[in-house]
Amino acid sequence: MAERSFKKEVQQLRIGAGEEFRGEGILAVTKALLQSGVGYVAGYQGAPISHLMDVLADAQDILEELDVHFEASASEATAAATLSASVMYPIRGAVTWKSTVGTNVASDALANLASGGVTGGALVIVGEDYGEGSSIMQERTHAFAMKSQIWLLDPRPNLESMVQAVEDGFQLSEASNTPVILQLRIRTCHVHGRFITKENKRPAYTLSEALESPKRDTGRIVLPPAAYEHEHEKIRERWPAAVKFIKEKKLNEIFDEGDIKDLGIIVQGGLYNGAIRSLQLLGLADHFGNSRIPIYVMNVTYPVIDDEINEFCKDKKAVLLYEEGQPNYIEQNLNTILRHSGSNTIISGKDVLPIAGEYTTAVMRDGLQKFLTNQRPELLPTLEEKAPAASANGGNGQANGNGHDQADMEVAEVTRPKPAVKEQPIHFQSFSKEISQVVPPRPAGFCTGCPERPIFSALKLTQEKLGEHHISGDIGCHLFSVLPPFNLGATTMGYGLGAASSAAFNVKSSKRPISIMGDGGFWHNGLASGIGNAVFNKYDGVIVIIDNYYSAATGGQDVLSSRANNPNRSTNNPIIDAVKGVGVKWVRVIDRTYAVSKVQATFEDALTTEEGGPKVIILQSECMLNKQRRVKPQFNQAVKEGKRMVKERFGVDGDVCTGDHACIRLSGCPSLTIKDSDDPLKEDPVAYIDNTCVGCGNCGEVSHAAVLCPSFYRADIVHNPNKWDMFKSRVRQRVIGFLQSRRSRQLEQISL
Numbered sequence: 001m002a003e004r005s006f007k008k009e010v011q012q013l014r015i016g017a018g019e020e021f022r023g024e025g026i027l028a029v030t031k032a033l034l035q036s037g038v039g040y041v042a043g044y045q046g047a048p049i050s051h052l053m054d055v056l057a058d059a060q061d062i063l064e065e066l067d068v069h070f071e072a073s074a075s076e077a078t079a080a081a082t083l084s085a086s087v088m089y090p091i092r093g094a095v096t097w098k099s100t101v102g103t104n105v106a107s108d109a110l111a112n113l114a115s116g117g118v119t120g121g122a123l124v125i126v127g128e129d130y131g132e133g134s135s136i137m138q139e140r141t142h143a144f145a146m147k148s149q150i151w152l153l154d155p156r157p158n159l160e161s162m163v164q165a166v167e168d169g170f171q172l173s174e175a176s177n178t179p180v181i182l183q184l185r186i187r188t189c190h191v192h193g194r195f196i197t198k199e200n201k202r203p204a205y206t207l208s209e210a211l212e213s214p215k216r217d218t219g220r221i222v223l224p225p226a227a228y229e230h231e232h233e234k235i236r237e238r239w240p241a242a243v244k245f246i247k248e249k250k251l252n253e254i255f256d257e258g259d260i261k262d263l264g265i266i267v268q269g270g271l272y273n274g275a276i277r278s279l280q281l282l283g284l285a286d287h288f289g290n291s292r293i294p295i296y297v298m299n300v301t302y303p304v305i306d307d308e309i310n311e312f313c314k315d316k317k318a319v320l321l322y323e324e325g326q327p328n329y330i331e332q333n334l335n336t337i338l339r340h341s342g343s344n345t346i347i348s349g350k351d352v353l354p355i356a357g358e359y360t361t362a363v364m365r366d367g368l369q370k371f372l373t374n375q376r377p378e379l380l381p382t383l384e385e386k387a388p389a390a391s392a393n394g395g396n397g398q399a400n401g402n403g404h405d406q407a408d409m410e411v412a413e414v415t416r417p418k419p420a421v422k423e424q425p426i427h428f429q430s431f432s433k434e435i436s437q438v439v440p441p442r443p444a445g446f447c448t449g450c451p452e453r454p455i456f457s458a459l460k461l462t463q464e465k466l467g468e469h470h471i472s473g474d475i476g477c478h479l480f481s482v483l484p485p486f487n488l489g490a491t492t493m494g495y496g497l498g499a500a501s502s503a504a505f506n507v508k509s510s511k512r513p514i515s516i517m518g519d520g521g522f523w524h525n526g527l528a529s530g531i532g533n534a535v536f537n538k539y540d541g542v543i544v545i546i547d548n549y550y551s552a553a554t555g556g557q558d559v560l561s562s563r564a565n566n567p568n569r570s571t572n573n574p575i576i577d578a579v580k581g582v583g584v585k586w587v588r589v590i591d592r593t594y595a596v597s598k599v600q601a602t603f604e605d606a607l608t609t610e611e612g613g614p615k616v617i618i619l620q621s622e623c624m625l626n627k628q629r630r631v632k633p634q635f636n637q638a639v640k641e642g643k644r645m646v647k648e649r650f651g652v653d654g655d656v657c658t659g660d661h662a663c664i665r666l667s668g669c670p671s672l673t674i675k676d677s678d679d680p681l682k683e684d685p686v687a688y689i690d691n692t693c694v695g696c697g698n699c700g701e702v703s704h705a706a707v708l709c710p711s712f713y714r715a716d717i718v719h720n721p722n723k724w725d726m727f728k729s730r731v732r733q734r735v736i737g738f739l740q741s742r743r744s745r746q747l748e749q750i751s752l
Contacts, residue, residue: 003016010059017199025184025191026051027124028159030059032166039091039120039203040069042082044524045554046098047135048189049127054555060568066202072557072569075524076102080109083179086120087113087209087220088485089675091203092170099126099183101475101495102140105525107144113179114148115230116220120205123168124150128270130325132356132451133186138356140325141183144301149234150363151180151242151707152302156272159193165299168251170538176196176242183301185270207611243305243482251300252308258292260284263292263375264312264319265368266334268468269299271322271359282372283381303335310341318346320371324359340405348374446588449628449694451593451621452478452546455484457666457698458599459514463488466607469514470505474498474526476518476553477623478546485668489516496521499530499543499614506539512607512615513541515516519575520551527578534614535583542606542615547575552623563622579616594623594698628694645719648695652687656711659684663709667698 006027013031015021021031023504029052033041041063043052056063056070063070073079079095086093097106103126113122144154151172155165162184169180197595219226231470246252267275275295279285284292295313298304313319323330331349338345352374353359353367372379388732397666424552446453455478463469473479473489482489493501498517506515519525522545533544550562558564562571579587586609606615638645654677664687671693674685695714718725 006055006058007103010055013059013062013200015197017197019197020194021197022194023192023481025157025159025162025189025193027055027191028163028195029184030055031197032163032201034062034066034068035092035198036121036170037092037201037203038068038094038123038170039080039205039207040071040085040093041095042079042093043072043096043125044076044079044098044102045551045557046102046129046132047094047127047279047554048186049098049125049128049184050555050557051189052125053557054129057557057568062535064738066200067208068203069207076106077109080106080113080124083109083113083118083122083124083546085120085207085210086122087116088215088217089120090174090205091120091207091210092123093120094123094125094593096125097127097323098136099128099141100144101136102126103141103144105495106224110144110150110179111148112222113236114150117177117224117230117233118179119177119220121173123169123173124181125165126181126183127189128183128185131186132360136223138325140419141326142179142302142329143327145181146329149158149178149239150302151176151178151300153180153182154185154301155182155188155299156192156253156269156297157185157188158273159191161269161299162188163195165196167419168249171249172242172245172251175245176238178238180241187273235353239303242303246300246303246305247307247465252305253297253299254293254312255291255297255333257290258294259374260292260379261294261315262317264294264296264316265322265370266296266298266309266312266330267322268320268330269297271324271364272297274359274361274364275322276501278368281365282368282379284379285439286538298330301330304330304337306337306341309334311336313338313343313345316345318348318371318375320352320368321347321349322353322364322367323349325358328355336635337665346375368452379711382713415536443485445479445670447488447625448669449624449693449696449698450477450549451624451696452481453667453669454594454596454617454698455544455546455599456481457486457748458596459488460486460666461596461600462603462607463542466604467511469511469607470502472498472501472513472515474501474515474517474521476521476546478516478518485665488682494525496523496525496527497529499526499534499539502541503533503537503539505541506537514544514607515541516546518546518551518553519545519547519549519561520553520559522575523561527582529617531579531584531614532582538612539614540612542603542617545575545579545616545618546624547618547620549620550623550626552626556623556626563736575618579618582614584614586611586613587618588616589618589620591620594696596698624694624696639719642720644722644725647719648718649689649715649717650694650695651689651713651715653711653713654688656677657686657709659686659713661687663687663712669698 009023009027012027013020013034021028033491041056053072058074060070071082073082076097079097083093083095085091126141128141130138130140140585142152153163153165153169165182169182173180182382208637222230265275276285276289276291279291279293280287321331321334328350331347334347338347348371352370354363369380471489473482473492475492475495479492491501494518498515498521502513502515517530531543547561551559558566558571559568560571560573561575564571576587576589590599590602593599602617606617609615635645659677659682661674671690673688673690677686
């Protein structure tokens, strides 16, 4: 039920050796897994890595042909624990999830995996969700890698480098008996490009062979006294082995073809394209990405290789470090390395770059300009020269042959007049600031026709009647309820932790706490930590579970309670059975969330009943976005075939609308807006429904629930009408025409 099918694209995974692969980064990573002889893959969906799970699901037949096991895990913790198959056996395994929230969930299993170490290659592919395009708290994977001493790869954002990083990751893991994290940034996940493929490999050692010949080594089990030795083993054996492999295989890269030898740039691999673009904007790199300043690319950001740092910084006056986010782990590490070696090279980083936040091209360019102003101001373009302007997408596009950035090569030339005073370096204005002055901020919101919108309309109406209540939110689309027009919810602690977030409020009060979670969060974490905990502690609050048939927020992937028949997964397991199974007595199910009055009455009942214990309300309606993606092609095909098809649309009678706008205050649907009234006696604009309406009927229902508004109407648009439809239409047009003409005559008489 995923929002996008990759059935066509995954056929490229069959490409043999020596052919050219073209496509998106996620698909290339999947191909790299198969080329590396992976034995099993598992994971949990989440932006920006969701597509990897979707690709793997659509490639199930290809995986089976290669004897590769794929599993959609119940959570990131499940996925991380799956890697235990590589502890005792020489099997290559990979797992994937959204970082950092996914890594937090998986941390217990990952820490144990890193402690005991692995025999087969173990690769953790995380979607690094950092920056302005993120949907989570701003943290970095780097901290976890350092904490558990898991090696961290951050490849340059081009397909060749990413594919090579997958192969290198497995080999590095096996060479050092340590799991490896492959970090793919948001832009890296979605970059397009090409690379020359290798032949897919069957696993050298399969899961079936492992089951037939079980092995055990107590030295790899995290249990005293072996656990005490693991920490020493990491430093004494695994770290040196990793450093040796990284140096011999030259996983980090140096580009030193330029003529400016007394300066240098050190950059995390994922930021490489932006770094090259910033150099181009200052005239210090050509359109092929050849930089005049030497660049050391850290495709491995942990561990840092002391010898390589010392060698690169030798004979350099100063080096600029591009390290995105806080804390500045790499900057501290580099300074320690250089000072211990007696080097006087200046490391410039957060002194000229923002301490926190995403390093876009404009930000990196501004930091480079400050660095050069301090070290070599004569290298900067002067005001009489032509300066290219930064481009909108940040310059993180696909790279060309040698991996240099090709994005945004069309730059605007700005001719500046000669100054009357001494020439100074150009001070560029941040591009993001320019944009913010033109485009007003738009808060995220529910899609048109979203079945969750009427839930919060009903909850808002309930609070108008019973007063404000404490509401704990959860991760998912329903979190948009914290924004206008609903303004509901006080906290959100993590995926499936909505009910747990209200646990402390299990005290006597005239108002019961309310908590919310989705079906994806329920199966991920909510059943045990939320519902089970509530039953165990006799929690007297209200728990709302929104069931939209699949994990809608992450792309429509199936979960246990999905309605679709999935040939590879067990679905159609109702949430109500699970809830009752852990002991909930008070349960209500509403199978159509658009029934606002019914939902409101159920809320009121749950908040006022004398019955103790948790009150669970399960609200069910399919995600409208995914439903439209499925239904629209079917509808259009049927119309094309000449079948009679009816589409429901809603509208507002401008003559009846009073301009109260309660419908907008209680709905917020993007298709529900306002327009000027044609009536000179009505100064206020009237409500209006535009052509994006999907016919859910929510706007009319919330209006009726609120003020009994009669201005909404439903119109049925009939495609390929039959004779009876044509007859009814003619009769209606004559009746309407008669009534309109009579009204016109009456108005004329009044005007006279």
